[in-house]
Amino acid sequence: MFGVTPCPATIFTFGLLLTTMRPVPRWLLVIPVVWSLIGGSAAILLHVPQDWLLLGSGCIAAPLIVARDRHTIRGTGFA
DSSP, X not given: OTTTSHXXXXXXXXXXXXXXXXXXXXXXXXXXXXXXXXXXHHHHHSOOGGGHHHHHHHHHHHHHHHHHHHHHHHTOOOO
8 A cells, every 4th residue: 555654655755856857846855854754763763674764765865856956956957
């Protein structure tokens, strides 16, 4: 049942945002980043090893999206 549980849906959202060609509005990153921090806290506090990927995806994908968008806006984009 993909899409019902928030943690896999958050990781999928980061993947979709990474595949966009146009710059992503920063406000659109707020919910997935906050949820990755909340869900990732379960990895630490409740010892849930499955949530380490959620925490890692938020820490890796958000800076990649922001950096890509900066390069795209400046005209030195990846495309």
